Amino acid sequence: MPLSYSQLQTYRTCPRQYEYAFVKKLDRPLSAEESFGSSMHNTLKKWGEREKEGSRQKAVGSDQLHLFTGDTTQQDSDFCLLTSDHLHSLWHQSFIVEGYASRIEADFQRKVGEQILQHFFAWWEQESRVVVGVESSFKYQLGDGSETLTGRLDRVERTLKGLRIIDFKTGQPRTQEQCDSDLQLSIYALAAKQIYEEPVDELILLFLNEEGITERRTHRNESQLRDAEKSITSLITRIQEKDFAPTPSFPVCSRCPYKGICDVAAA
Numbered sequence: 308m309p310l311s312y313s314q315l316q317t318y319r320t321c322p323r324q325y326e327y328a329f330v331k332k333l334d335r336p337l338s339a340e341e342s343f344g345s346s347m348h349n350t351l352k353k354w355g356e357r358e359k360e361g362s363r364q365k366a367v368g369s370d371q372l373h374l375f376t377g378d379t380t381q382q383d384s385d386f387c388l389l390t391s392d393h394l395h396s397l398w399h400q401s402f403i404v405e406g407y408a409s410r411i412e413a414d415f416q417r418k419v420g421e422q423i424l425q426h427f428f429a430w431w432e433q434e435s436r437v438v439v440g441v442e443s444s445f446k447y448q449l450g451d452g453s454e455t456l457t458g459r460l461d462r463v464e465r466t467l468k469g470l471r472i473i474d475f476k477t478g479q480p481r482t483q484e485q486c487d488s489d490l491q492l493s494i495y496a497l498a499a500k501q502i503y504e505e506p507v508d509e510l511i512l513l514f515l516n517e518e519g520i521t522e523r524r525t526h527r528n529e530s531q532l533r534d535a536e537k538s539i540t541s542l543i544t545r546i547q548e549k550d551f552a553p554t555p556s557f558p559v560c561s562r563c564p565y566k567g568i569c570d571v572a573a574a
C-alpha cells in the first residue's frame with residue numbers, strides 16, 4: 308500500500324495523530340493555516356502552469372530572452388498573462404474561504420496573500436526561469452521496490468547546472484541547519500532523480516510571508532540520500548508494526564486537530 312509523504316510527515320509529527328487521521332480516519336476540520344496554504348499552493352500552481360505553457364524565460368523586462376514553440380498566438384497570450392496583476396487575479400480565483408472563524412478573518416488573510424504574492428513576484432522576476440514541472444506527482448520506489456512513497460513536487464526548474472526543486476512554505480522560515488537535514492527535501496531529491504533521470508543540483512525551501520520571501524538553498528549528496536532512504540524505511544516499518552505511541556509537546560499539540568479528544572495532549 309503506497310504511503311504519501313504527508314502521511315509520513317504526520318507520523319513524524321506524532322504517531323498518534325497519524326493513527327487518528329489515517330487508521331481510525333477521524334473527521335477533522337480544515338484549519339485556517341491549511342486553508343491559506345492550499346490557496347497559496349493553488350495560485351502558484353496556476354502561475355507555474357502558465358509559465359510552462361508559454362515556454363517563457365521572463366515575463367517582464369525588455370532585455371529578456373523569450374523562447375516560443377508551436378502556436379505563437381497562444382504563447383504570446385500566455386506570456387502577456389505573466390504580470391503581477393495576473394498573479395493577483397489568480398490569488399483571488401484560488402482563495403478558499405473555508406477554514407476561517409469568520410468572514411472578517413478570511414478577508415484579512417486575503418489581504419495578507421496579496422502582500423505575499425507581491426513579494427513572490429519580485430523574487431520570481433529576479434532571474435530567467437525554465438519551469439519543467441508544476442505540482443508533479445511522483446511514486447518513489449524504495450530500495451528493493453517493495454515500498455512506494457507518493458507525493459508532489461511544487462515546482463521544478465531546469466538551470467545550467469541541473470534541476471532545481473522548489474517547495475513553497477507559508478509557515479515561519481526554518482534555519483539553514485534545519486533545511487540541510489530536512490527529510491522532505493531528501494525525498495524530493497530522490498523522487499526527482501527517478502522521474503527526470505537527471506541530477507538534482509539544488510533544493511530550495513521558499514518561505515512565503517507577509518514580511519517577505521526567505522529562500523533556503525540546500526543540496527544532497529549520495530550518502531545523504533542513502534541515509535534518507537534508511538530513515539524512510541524505518542518509519543514505514545514502525546507504521547506497519549502499528550507503533551502509534553504519542554509524542555506530545557505543546558507546540559505540536561496546540562496545532563493538532565485532535566487535541567480535543569486526545570487524552571495525552573500537552574496543555
Ligand code: SF4
Binds near residue numbers: 320321553565
Ligand atoms: S494532541 Fe498531541 S499527543 Fe495527541 S495526537 Fe495530537 S499531537 Fe499527538
